[in-house]
Amino acid sequence: MAKFADHNETFSLAGLQQGTFSSVEWVTDLLQRIERSDKTINAYISTDGEWALEQAKAADQRRASGEAGPLCGAPIGVKDVLNVQGQPCHCASRILEGYTSPYDATAVSRLRDQGAVLLGRLNMDEFAMGSTNENSAFGAVRNPWNPDFVPGGSSGGSAAAVAAGSAWAALGTDTGGSIRQPASFCGRVGLKPSYGRVSRFGLTAFASSLDQIGPITQTVSDAATLLTALAGHDAKDSTSLKQAVPDYSSALKGDLRGMRLGLPKQYFIEGMDQEVEAAVRQATEQCRELGAELVEVSLPHTEYAIATYYIIATAEASANLARFDGVRYGAREAGSDPLDQYGKTRAAFFGPEVKRRIILGTYVLSSGYHDAYYLRAQQVRTLIRRDFEDAFKQCDALLTPVAPTTAYRIGERTADPIQMYLGDIFTVTANLAGICGLSVPCGFSSADLPIGLQILGPAFGEETILRVGHAYEQSTDWHVRRPPLWAGTAS
Amino acid sequence: MSDAFKVSIGLETHVQLDTRSKIWCGCANVFGSEPNTDVCPVCLGYPGTMPVLNREAVRLTVMAGLMLGCEINRYSKFDRKSYFYPDMPKNYQISQYDLPLCLGGGVEIMVDGQPKNIRLNRIHLEEDVAKNNHFEGFSGVDFNRAGTPLMEIVSEPDLSSAEEAFAYLQALKQMLVYGGISECNLEQGNMRCDINCSVRPAAQEQLGTKTEIKNMNTFKGVLRSLTYEIKRQIDVVSSGGRVVQETRRWDDEAGVTRSMRSKEDAHDYRYFPEPDLMPVVLSEQEIEGWRASLPEMPTTRRQRFVDEYGLPDYDAGVLVADKAVADFFEAVARDAGNPKAASNWMMTEMLRVLSADDLEIADIKVTPAALAVLIRLVDEKAINNTGAKEVFAELVANGGDPKAIVEAKGLAQVSDTGALNTWVEEAIAAHPNVVDDYRGGKRAALQFLMGQVMRASQGKANPPMVLQALRDKLDS
Numbered sequence: 015m016a017k018f019a020d021h022n023e024t025f026s027l028a029g030l031q032q033g034t035f036s037s038v039e040w041v042t043d044l045l046q047r048i049e050r051s052d053k054t055i056n057a058y059i060s061t062d063g064e065w066a067l068e069q070a071k072a073a074d075q076r077r078a079s080g081e082a083g084p085l086c087g088a089p090i091g092v093k094d095v096l097n098v099q100g101q102p103c104h105c106a107s108r109i110l111e112g113y114t115s116p117y118d119a120t121a122v123s124r125l126r127d128q129g130a131v132l133l134g135r136l137n138m139d140e141f142a143m144g145s146t147n148e149n150s151a152f153g154a155v156r157n158p159w160n161p162d163f164v165p166g167g168s169s170g171g172s173a174a175a176v177a178a179g180s181a182w183a184a185l186g187t188d189t190g191g192s193i194r195q196p197a198s199f200c201g202r203v204g205l206k207p208s209y210g211r212v213s214r215f216g217l218t219a220f221a222s223s224l225d226q227i228g229p230i231t232q233t234v235s236d237a238a239t240l241l242t243a244l245a246g247h248d249a250k251d252s253t254s255l256k257q258a259v260p261d262y263s264s265a266l267k268g269d270l271r272g273m274r275l276g277l278p279k280q281y282f283i284e285g286m287d288q289e290v291e292a293a294v295r296q297a298t299e300q301c302r303e304l305g306a307e308l309v310e311v312s313l314p315h316t317e318y319a320i321a322t323y324y325i326i327a328t329a330e331a332s333a334n335l336a337r338f339d340g341v342r343y344g345a346r347e348a349g350s351d352p353l354d355q356y357g358k359t360r361a362a363f364f365g366p367e368v369k370r371r372i373i374l375g376t377y378v379l380s381s382g383y384h385d386a387y388y389l390r391a392q393q394v395r396t397l398i399r400r401d402f403e404d405a406f407k408q409c410d411a412l413l414t415p416v417a418p419t420t421a422y423r424i425g426e427r428t429a430d431p432i433q434m435y436l437g438d439i440f441t442v443t444a445n446l447a448g449i450c451g452l453s454v455p456c457g458f459s460s461a462d463l464p465i466g467l468q469i470l471g472p473a474f475g476e477e478t479i480l481r482v483g484h485a486y487e488q489s490t491d492w493h494v495r496r497p498p499l500w501a502g503t504a505s
Numbered sequence: 506m507s508d509a510f511k512v513s514i515g516l517e518t519h520v521q522l523d524t525r526s527k528i529w530c531g532c533a534n535v536f537g538s539e540p541n542t543d544v545c546p547v548c549l550g551y552p553g554t555m556p557v558l559n560r561e562a563v564r565l566t567v568m569a570g571l572m573l574g575c576e577i578n579r580y581s582k583f584d585r586k587s588y589f590y591p592d593m594p595k596n597y598q599i600s601q602y603d604l605p606l607c608l609g610g611g612v613e614i615m616v617d618g619q620p621k622n623i624r625l626n627r628i629h630l631e632e633d634v635a636k637n638n639h640f641e642g643f644s645g646v647d648f649n650r651a652g653t654p655l656m657e658i659v660s661e662p663d664l665s666s667a668e669e670a671f672a673y674l675q676a677l678k679q680m681l682v683y684g685g686i687s688e689c690n691l692e693q694g695n696m697r698c699d700i701n702c703s704v705r706p707a708a709q710e711q712l713g714t715k716t717e718i719k720n721m722n723t724f725k726g727v728l729r730s731l732t733y734e735i736k737r738q739i740d741v742v743s744s745g746g747r748v749v750q751e752t753r754r755w756d757d758e759a760g761v762t763r764s765m766r767s768k769e770d771a772h773d774y775r776y777f778p779e780p781d782l783m784p785v786v787l788s789e790q791e792i793e794g795w796r797a798s799l800p801e802m803p804t805t806r807r808q809r810f811v812d813e814y815g816l817p818d819y820d821a822g823v824l825v826a827d828k829a830v831a832d833f834f835e836a837v838a839r840d841a842g843n844p845k846a847a848s849n850w851m852m853t854e855m856l857r858v859l860s861a862d863d864l865e866i867a868d869i870k871v872t873p874a875a876l877a878v879l880i881r882l883v884d885e886k887a888i889n890n891t892g893a894k895e896v897f898a899e900l901v902a903n904g905g906d907p908k909a910i911v912e913a914k915g916l917a918q919v920s921d922t923g924a925l926n927t928w929v930e931e932a933i934a935a936h937p938n939v940v941d942d943y944r945g946g947k948r949a950a951l952q953f954l955m956g957q958v959m960r961a962s963q964g965k966a967n968p969p970m971v972l973q974a975l976r977d978k979l980d981s
């Protein structure tokens with residue numbers, strides 16, 4: 015399609031809004047690109063092309079009738095953990111084989127109400143457990159910048175699809191960094207909203223007190239547009255807060271004059287990748303040039319964050335995943351009695367990382383260990399939250415690396431789960447504290463792998479971090495660089 | 506039971522709350538639908554679904570707590586209780602662990618004519634589970650019941666006999682029905698309990714090892730199983746043995762309790778706070794509003810019946826025992842303007858009919874308005890008592906309007922002096938010997954003549970008028 019020859023230039027909602035192309039044209043083009051690029055990156059578990067085109071057609075009609083919002087006709091991919099009525103929701107696991115969602119997640123229905131077009135289901139680590147997207151029953155996802163490397167996880171498919179140009183934007187979920195880290199590894203923008211900002215109803219829970227749904231996008235501006243649509247109280251999720259939803263796009267104004275940005279010393283540590291540190295330091299300098307004042311702050315309980323996170327997340331997961339027993343839906347392995355059937359079903363269809371975390375979570379809640387692990391972790395969680403409250407008294411937002419390294423080589427971390435868990439050090443704290451975080455591209459390693467800058471803001475401070483992210487992004491060109499696999503054009 | 510042993514019984518009573526919808530979703534909270542029709546993704550535990558607390562369930566639990574004298578926790582929360590079983594859609598039950606809605610309180614029962622307070626430990630709110638049905642060769646799970654709001658009332662081990670346990674359950678049921686908390690319909694499983702029971706030598710301070718009898722769903726069953734279990738434990742201890750801490754099952758047919766599982770296989774429920782629900786925070790204003798809306802409790806009502814209607818204490822006690830009966834009585838008393846007569850009708854005719862046919866007052870065809878009309882007819886001397894009983898029998902059989910029945914059956918009382926005098930004169934003329942007896946001082950002779958007149962009138966004569974006419978004739 016000639017209009018899309020220079021895909022790089024037209025990959026924005028502006029094309030739809032200005033009538034340069036229709037949603038049907040865009041979606042038709044994208045479905046072909048998905049087919050090409052997925053031969054290498056495996057970002058989608060499934061697409062429903064016919065349905066996508068139906069939605070696109072309806073969106074075009076709506077736009078023609080003049081009632082279209084900014085997202086009308088926008089092609090979006092959805093992480094396989096979110097329920098979409100009539101579609102499968104495998105959570106990248108074999109245990110949900112054959113399951114069809116009977117309802118829409120609230121985040122999904124809000125996008126559909128706006129006329130967004132759902133392209134298909136994006137690959138992920140099984141039940142969102144992992145940081146490399148290698149734990150998927152549907153095969154590993156590969157990084158569009160270099161297919162020998164992981165895209166990050168658990169929203170690896172979401173980040174890879176957006177980076178490769180096989181979706182305009184994608185929904186991911188972030189329990190300990192699962193939006194921000196893959197966005198960083200794939201050189202895209204990832205936003206984890208504050209806990210309670212976006213309804214979790216319809217998100218197959220991994221760790222209910224940590225999970226949040228958020229967008230992975232080409233630009234900060236796109237993230238703001240999506241958050242405006244996604245955010246707000248939902249009567250179906252009691253933990254979604256009744257807090258007014260601003261138009262986040264209108265927060266993307268001006269430079270950073272008058273802002274104080276904190277650099278937490280615990281986030282610039284011995285042993286982190288030199289190139290990552292250099293790129294992030296460079297980005298903080300850039301923010302200073304844009305008018306921000308930089309201050310050093312301390313988050314003293316950071317060193318306990320990983321242990322705390324893996325206790326709380328696995329404890330909650332052990333209960334959340336108990337429902338997958340083969341009785342009402344999904345795969346089933348016959349047994350001699352119900353409990354035998356449960357054991358066989360779960361043994362046969364859960365992957366190893368999921369089993370590891372269920373066992374860990376069951377252990378930390380067991381009588382005799384509950385207080386030493388789970389209760390202690392909750393206490394430390396409070397301390398970590400206070401660290402942030404104190405820090406945000408001294409500054410408007412924090413600047414940190416997203417991860418200590420760039421993307422790992424495929425297979426590099428699978429043998430050592432602890433090593434993989436440690437890679438989450440800079441991201442899990444935001445989930446434990448319930449605050450918001452944004453990942454924006456801030457450079458490349460010598461191996462041409464993207465590096466991400468993390469901007470952390472206080473709970474419900476999304477306007478602040480989006481403003482900082484946008485000002486920084488607009489002063490650089492990292493976000494317009496395209497990977498070799500852009501829309502499946504190479505390899 | 507031997508006096509050499511003391512018995513300690515505690516009950517955990519599960520009561521389904523009378524809400525319109527389930528506790529976490531909008532599905533109807535009703536009994537008797539086709540299996541798996543009152544269900545949705547939430548109560549089936551589908552991936553991604555979340556609970557939303559039904560505030561009415563909180564209100565009813567707090568109302569129960571207020572009625573039972575509990576302390577209401579201003580800050581309470583829900584917890585997950587994990588165990589794998591096909592009746593649990595999520596394989597964890599949302600319950601309350603360390604911060605239940607209500608703490609303390611008590612239930613008063615009568616033991617040998619003396620009141621005894623059975624202390625409560627707590628009342629918490631949770632979700633009911635699904636119902637497993639076993640068929641030839643397969644089993645099915647009906648999720649209609651899953652997510653029914655369920656209140657658990659935990660007593661201290663203050664009950665010291667099977668009879669006390671029975672009385673406790675009856676007292677509890679009476680109050681909960683009074684409060685509109687639950688219909689407490691045992692056939693529909695509205696009320697079920699787990700029993701903890703232990704015995705110890707009378708001189709021993711410390712409680713003996715307890716056993717738990719699970720899932721009792723009739724009060725009779727509680728009485729029988731405890732009678733058996735107490736004897737069993739006393740026999741074990743008396744013969745030098747030790748009671749094993751275990752869960753037992755009541756085999757109603759065989760009339761025995763049987764071992765189900767020992768303490769070693771006890772579940773580790775791995776409680777932790779439910780992250781999908783916010784804590785329940787109750788304001789002083791809210792609680793006081795509910796307290797003000799508490800309905801009258803049976804003991805208060807009984808005293809009021811004595812004070813307001815002049816009923817004997819015993820009668821008042823009988824009438825308030827069943828809220829529906831008491832409500833019926835009050836409606837009749839009000840409409841008829843004659844509480845004494847209303848009470849008499851209820852205590853004699855009505856309760857006799859109910860017990861003879863094993864009916865609930867709601868099932869009966871007599872309405873309070875009809876009974877009130879009947880009482881007025883008697884008071885206005887439009888019919889006599891014999892006629893009134895016949896009208897009542899007709900009301901019980903077919904319902905209807907008492908006035909129309911009187912009309913149809915020709916029961917209207919005859920007060921016309923002309924007709925009465927004729928019957929009186931005929932009776933005197935026909936029985937000269939009796940007249941002599943009367944005049945000779947035999948007062949009972951008057952009753953005989955009275956009977957003759959009533960018979961001649963086919964029961965329609967106005968008795969006081971007949972009596973007066975007889976006296977006028979004989980004493981003159």
Ligand SMILES: [Zn+2]
Pocket residue numbers: 527530531532543544545546547548549652
């Ligand atoms: Zn339901």
